Amino acid sequence: MKPKINNAMAFCCSQPAVIRKPPTVICYICGREYGTHSISIHEPQCLKKWHIENDQLPKHLRRPVPVKPAVRSIGAKGYYDLDALNESAWQSAQNQLVPCDICGRTFLPDRLIVHQRSCKPKTPKENTPSFSGKISRTKPLSDL
DSSP states (O other), X not given: OOOOOOHHHHHHHHSOOOOOOOOEEEOTTTOOEEETTTHHHHHHHHHHHHHHHHHHSOGGGOOOOOOOOOOOEXXXXXXXXXXXXXXXXXXXXXXXXXXXXXXXXXXXHHHHHHHHHHOOOOOOOOSOOOOOSOOOOSSOGGGO
């Protein structure tokens, strides 16, 4: 005998549960994600930390102060386009990265100093035979 299955139970169990992630906002300074209410607490602290770290860097690695992206409201109720805001904040955070003079990879300035201790320029390999795909023949094919 088969057990009876309630139609409502079959419907809810056959559909995978969709878990909605709460909306997050990307910090324009550090590039990390924060909740919509937490970002207003985080940004002033992050900017203060940024100033302290930037002032400790050598002059050639100091960066201009990051500028908060402009927020445009959409709709009559004053909602924000969160995706566009996050994209511009991410670009702002990426602009804070500094490229390595040796390899070109980008780092935060304090991490660049650490990276440059171990970064070595690539040296071209010399006297290494390379296979060009051609077969060299010392005898003509007719002699074989």
